[in-house]
Amino acid sequence: MASLELPPPPDSIALRADELFAKHKHEIYVHTDRLFASLMVLQWVAGILFALWISPLAWFGTVSRTHVHVWAAIFLGGAICSVPALLGVFRAGEPSTRYTIAVAQMLMGALLIHLTGGRIETHFHVFGSLAFLAVYRDWRVLVPATIVVAADHALRGVFWPQSVYGVLVASQWRWLEHSAWVIFEDVFLFVSCRRSVADMKDTALRTAALEHAERESSLTAAQLRITQQQAESATRAKSDFLASMSHELRTPLNAIILYSELLQEEARDHQQAGPMKDLERIHSAGNHLLGLINGILDLSKIEAGKMTLALEQFDVRAVVTDLASTVAPLVQKNANTLVVHCSEDVGPIHSDLLRTRQILLNLLGNAAKFTRQGTITLDVARRVEGGAVNVVFVVTDTGVGMTEDQQRKIFEPFTQADVRTTRKYGGSGLGLAIVARFCSLMGGRVSVESQLGRGSQFTVVLPVDVAAVVDAALYAA
């Protein structure tokens, strides 16, 4: 009779549902037992009052004695009511208690009907009692109750047929009708009890499932908190690591670079050409290593969310001009030509000067590296795109270019176009990854277009006012 559309529950939920159902059932039994205990006392008193009201005295001529009914109401009524009342108080919830109550209730009814001279209204007690008994939600209590009612009729019918209905002929129909009424109520109450019990089971199941879900979600919440804490401490550990590593890595490198430069100077002083080349190699390796370390540390800082921007207002044209002279040696190294177009109205930009320089240096450096006897063009212009004011830097070269596959991977760390490129052209494979991340940190973006063998074009778009675009927490003025 259950109305669940859920799949069969796991054992733990089913067990808990059993538990909840049994508990609920027991509570109902206890509660109803107590109710009936009080009801018994009430009926006892009612019986005595009825007896006193209707038939207080029996007469023998002029002599009167207390009517048998009164004694019956007091003692027999007391006897009938006492045992169930005591059971209801001291053994509430037991099956024997409620079966006893059921029997006593109907016996009391028989007595009350008798004490009131069989008045029709008292017969309603039978139907009322059955309905009250159904409050237990246990259809089994109706069984002894109905048996008592039937036995009362049957026994009286056998021993005192007249007392039941009078003429025996008519009693056939009456017996049938009375039985029909009682059976009808029993069936109705039986169905009602069963449905109630099914509802209770359903509720228990749902409650158990809900408890389970709540426990799961609080477990999940707890797990989330732990995971969060772990992530936070991992991040903190990362920052601390970065901070100490930064110092630890740069310090010996400092010594290497300084020594190699020192030795070169001394060799020049003493006009020793021999070690110069070796020293140059040491110096170069040291710088290369420094570049790698800087790149890795930068990347780590960005990944850990610890990279902060230093925003300031600076003139774009001035920076571009300065950069052009800085990269000049790199450009000339491969016999390339650098062309710079910087529009007059580019104006100032409120951004991170250091990072912007880094981005442009990297792109121009790459262009110079991958182009031989070609042209490297830098176009800088101010552009308004839908409400946002940006500065657009375009670095174009006529170098080796890239395949579509290479273009897709180019901004990921440690993927230079491929391994052979690294060997041939040098570099760390970090530069463009850092460029991409710096761009997004400053609220901008970088993109590439390239044709293998023809050249590449890198476009960087940076907002004119980073503060307006990016979350305030990311920068320290």
Next chain:
Amino acid sequence: MFSRKPFSGLFRRGRVWLGALLVLWLAGVGSGLWAVWAYDNRPGAAAAAPSHWPTGTALASNPSGPTLVFLAHPQCTCTSASLDELAEILARARTKPRTYVLFLKPANVANGWEQTDLWRRAAQLPGARVLRDDEGVEARKFGVETSGQTLFYDKHGTLIFSGGITGSRGHAGENAGELALISLLTDGRADRRATNVFGCPLFAETD
């Protein structure tokens, strides 16, 4: 998922004492109820009514129809049911009999002792003559000993029916006596001439 074991609670060790108590209890209350029923179903002393209208009675029989004589103890609460039945009979009878309702007033009782609720109700019965029977003179003339006794005499003065008109003491509801009287007053026929009478004795044993 849910266990089903009806009545399992009753059959466990340690409940033997409880079981014994309950059995005793049932036996006790069963006997008690039996006793009460027995009391309520014990018929009172039947009337030794004269088969012909007695002489010397203050009541006059009805020469043109049946006469009904109903005797009652005014204090007897069981008789209330008999009165109800009497009202029922009179209502359903086709032929209305001459009806006498006599209330016993014994000696040595205060005045108005017999003017009870029963008297007032009897007085409201249509066509009934309610009379006081001092010291039970009429009751003895008719040989009646139990409250609620009803006697039916035809127009010739012949006793046709003598008995009670309730099923048991103080118990209203259809009964053989009532049906017999109704039948007599409708078809002039009945299936019985006597029934048990249930009520208080009109005379104490010392009377």
Next chain:
Amino acid sequence: MPKILLVEDNEASADALARRLERRNFSVVIAPDGHQAVSLARSTQPDLVIMDLGLPGIDGWDATAIIKADVDTRHIPIIVLSAHAMPNDRHQALAAGGDDFDTKPVQFERLLEKIEMLLTTRGVSASASDI
């Protein structure tokens, strides 16, 4: 010959930088920790201090602050060196009393420029001469 107090706990770095500076006609005194930095600043009265921040004992910040607080040494310019190169470091260093800031690994020519600038503004003639 201008005197420079170099505060650096890494022996190799200290030696390399000191020798390069000596080749440029500076006389260099090395202090391996903050404590000695303060006492040597008082006793030798250098024309300039180069202070590495990552020091054992008293760190570079505190040493800088102490030197600047001491009436005998507060006139001495201090260049603060850091391996971190974070924007906060620059501001912190200057707030602690440093006169300039530079990063490690050292770009020698850039460092030289800063040294020159600070010495000339203090009126100490520097004979920085390339060999």
